[in-house]
Amino acid sequence: MTTPPVGIIMGSQSDWATMREAATLLEELYIPFEARIVSAHRTPDRLWDYGKTAVDRGLQVIIAGAGGAAHLPGMMASKTRVPVIGVPVQTKALSGVDSLYSILQMPRGFPVATMAIGSAGAANAALMAAGILALQDAELAKRLDDWRDALSASIPEVPHD
Amino acid sequence: MTTPPVGIIMGSQSDWATMREAATLLEELYIPFEARIVSAHRTPDRLWDYGKTAVDRGLQVIIAGAGGAAHLPGMMASKTRVPVIGVPVQTKALSGVDSLYSILQMPRGFPVATMAIGSAGAANAALMAAGILALQDAELAKRLDDWRDALSASIPEVPHD
Amino acid sequence: MTTPPVGIIMGSQSDWATMREAATLLEELYIPFEARIVSAHRTPDRLWDYGKTAVDRGLQVIIAGAGGAAHLPGMMASKTRVPVIGVPVQTKALSGVDSLYSILQMPRGFPVATMAIGSAGAANAALMAAGILALQDAELAKRLDDWRDALSASIPEVPHD
Amino acid sequence: MTTPPVGIIMGSQSDWATMREAATLLEELYIPFEARIVSAHRTPDRLWDYGKTAVDRGLQVIIAGAGGAAHLPGMMASKTRVPVIGVPVQTKALSGVDSLYSILQMPRGFPVATMAIGSAGAANAALMAAGILALQDAELAKRLDDWRDALSASIPEVPHD
Amino acid sequence: MTTPPVGIIMGSQSDWATMREAATLLEELYIPFEARIVSAHRTPDRLWDYGKTAVDRGLQVIIAGAGGAAHLPGMMASKTRVPVIGVPVQTKALSGVDSLYSILQMPRGFPVATMAIGSAGAANAALMAAGILALQDAELAKRLDDWRDALSASIPEVPHD
């Protein structure tokens, strides 16, 4: 079984409600992916293994969603040079600002490509992954262009009640 | 003259103090780039042209820095499918939270890979660009691995006064 | 068909729930208007055209509502000298503070007359438009004065349970 | 002595450091103005008089700057239908977020056209005033267009160290 | 008809849901009061009159509740030396932080005794008024002491499910 180009990882089952948006969009663009729960705190060794093997397994992009003290995206970025896209999951008390700061404010050396808080960010993570992969895949580039054109074409001129 | 793989664009001359960090890091990694001032509000047609020609010119990654109502990264993402990395420049009154929200909170359809506020974010934008380009460039991948290894090796065990 | 003096534009159909307040108030004051969906990111060319033709079409005021990374009002202000009034639409994770900062914090050169977050802001955008148009329209000035007087007169002296 | 079309008012002498930017820009555009200190709390009767006579005196736009619990712009908007543009002055403890919320969050009925915090906002207040006055003054419209064109033309293509 | 010692004023009918807490607590302490809607923006002359006559009418404490750009408490404090207690009403988008900053951040010269956001603040406004009046009213002092003792005595030692 070959490794898909995109790995979607998340800190817990509850993040799937958000991260499913990324999966759906990857499916729309016919981009294979795997989805895994990799908790930075509860399964740190799983995180370690995932990061250490990412290059060799052939992963091209890792999409990592987490909430609260969201260490998964940044720790993954510390373990592999495969580009990591981070999705801050919305939280109850702090609306995801905690997730955002934990993912975004990485020190010099370990970038995480941070997306908007919540499901718009999850969908955009998939599109960012598509844009990266399209650099080497002309057919995907075409599908992405078409997806973008279709989105633009879907906007009516006049709002309706 | 060939187009370099990376374009660094910024909203104004004053952003260069921050964005120069990205340039420096690209130079360290021997990644060719161009640097341009492209103001979303003062030179919108320049933004349009830059975005519309990005694919054809062969740009692989666009790094866009801006402050305040920072529309440059998101508008660029709307004009091209080339991956856009956004750097929120720190601001006087709101410390760059205005820049951050203007760059980060993109709607479904147009991702911007947002980095940390300020110069750490600019440096990381270059590293993210390197990670993306390294997917198709084994020698760059090697240089990036070496850069990361050297960073890790530079950390002393014990703090000094 | 003549161009009305006021254009209400918004980033998406979902903003209409908020922006309808502006429309309702313009109707109360007998000010003709048009309502359009102009997405900065999904339909940038529509934005360009709207801005470029605004003066020639005879638009006197543009009311622009958007949420999240709300680039529509500021980009419109960059394309035309017609006064632009911005309405920050309330958002799920950040309550519209993202919309607010993206609209408000414009750099020197391109003002957006920013209103309160949400539907009060949309209603006030219409009243601000009325105040601007009333400078050249004595009858509208009278209607606006009456509207304001009626609002004041409607306030009871004593609260009721 | 005739009333100029624009009145710049501010809550205290210390606000002049910010509001002078508005004055400078009005001068650049040859728009006559008056500058007055009108403290909502220390000189409420002055505020009352200024607001009550604004229409009769022929004021077309009022630019009001204030900091902290910044009540001047909103109270002025309650006293006159002349368009009020509000400038949140940056403050020591809260960076002007207090000024911003006090000016922006007006209830339905009394809009204040809020600008960015600090001196960029003051300059933009003048430009917004110019845009409003230009609706009835073709020569000013020309000067404003030229000012905007000159600003755009002043942006170099490449940043310099 | 004599003026009661306490005036409860609020910016709109909708604030009564919050301010009723103050009324209830004043009733518990047998402190006479009046409740009035006094909108800073919609009925500024009412505000003026209320403030100007407060001393002569014999008001001892004014409790003022308002939301958003909450100018009522501070403007009242500018019109009279009668102590003004401010209650920030919770708001939809900004949770009452806008109300709070508009009430709290008064400049040197015009204090507003700001209470907690929402109904706890409204209840405490009444208790603060009671504490002030108790300085000259030994019987009220006794009732207030009793109320406080009863509150303390009502707290069980052990939580129950």
Place this chain on the structure above:
Amino acid sequence: MTTPPVGIIMGSQSDWATMREAATLLEELYIPFEARIVSAHRTPDRLWDYGKTAVDRGLQVIIAGAGGAAHLPGMMASKTRVPVIGVPVQTKALSGVDSLYSILQMPRGFPVATMAIGSAGAANAALMAAGILALQDAELAKRLDDWRDALSASIPEVPHD
């Protein structure tokens, strides 16, 4: 030695730089006061004693300044029914928002009359104390009216460079 009507207390010596503003203003109004360091955490028994004896000693108003986790004003309000005015001292990391929330957000039962963050708040605490004492002291009322009139009269009409 008689107890003065006003007690200024503060959490540490470093708060005196702020609270001195209250002392200065009380002196201007010829209101006797005492100034004490009463640390909620370092000298809790001093806090207890100060609060328990406040009524019997004849204190009429307590002004309490503190920073960070600022428990002094609220704990004092729990120990005495003498009105407590709280001054949030500006802090290094959080600008006094921590002080503000710790003082302001008191539960139902124990009001603290919270003033603006920093020295404006300290000055206003003295003026609030004056307003409370003036309810029973016609001469002080006159002095306070004069102080307010002088403040208003000191405001020039026109700003100077």
Place this chain on the structure above:
Amino acid sequence: MTTPPVGIIMGSQSDWATMREAATLLEELYIPFEARIVSAHRTPDRLWDYGKTAVDRGLQVIIAGAGGAAHLPGMMASKTRVPVIGVPVQTKALSGVDSLYSILQMPRGFPVATMAIGSAGAANAALMAAGILALQDAELAKRLDDWRDALSASIPEVPHD
């Protein structure tokens, strides 16, 4: 009756909904505890007694939950050297940021071990208490290790819909 090693205290009955999480987790780990309502403001003497007797009674850890101007944890830390763990209870207007700042920002001298806002924080308070007690209790250390292992083992590899 012997004193259990852990005391759970809270500011009011309403905090029990949150603090029960701590109790549940202590039960899972077979750690005896007592639960008490100790209001810093309504029952300050109870707070005093609890703190003063903590060492002599043999308490090893105190878990203190409170909301708003949450003075209980910090005041307890001022009364005893027994380690105090603070739990910021989520609040209506400010989502528990007020609770957090009131608990966290303690001055040099009186630490409070602050946990996450809300019920996750309450559960973690119990685990922190367990970690502290485990330093002297090998069997508890074993139970804690097992609890942690079981948590890790419970995480599935793949998310399910």
Place this chain on the structure above:
Amino acid sequence: MTTPPVGIIMGSQSDWATMREAATLLEELYIPFEARIVSAHRTPDRLWDYGKTAVDRGLQVIIAGAGGAAHLPGMMASKTRVPVIGVPVQTKALSGVDSLYSILQMPRGFPVATMAIGSAGAANAALMAAGILALQDAELAKRLDDWRDALSASIPEVPHD
């Protein structure tokens, strides 16, 4: 060489300016400690080793300071049941709120005892460690009591200019 009971770890050399406060206070209390730089992102394997061996090496408390996306304290808490005390280091753009949220908002299972932002927090981390160790060390308990008494005794009654 025996392992000291306390380990102070920090994300980078620059954190030492803050964390030195912890070291100083441990020295004052005669508590042996080691100080190490352990970067979560730059030296993740060092973090792993430190955490995995903590129990066996005999560490009793780990004090971890970090700034920005501060993952060190929480990741350490995931690797060992030894109590981890977290110190949020103040940062340039976000004043340490990013550090705070990244440290504080840990999910159920992995507590970090979070201290105040900056050097007060570092000092308090040492005192919290002392309080924990004092549970099994009567002489340290005595020294800690004395330190606390001396702090209280050092507070003057009256502020000086």
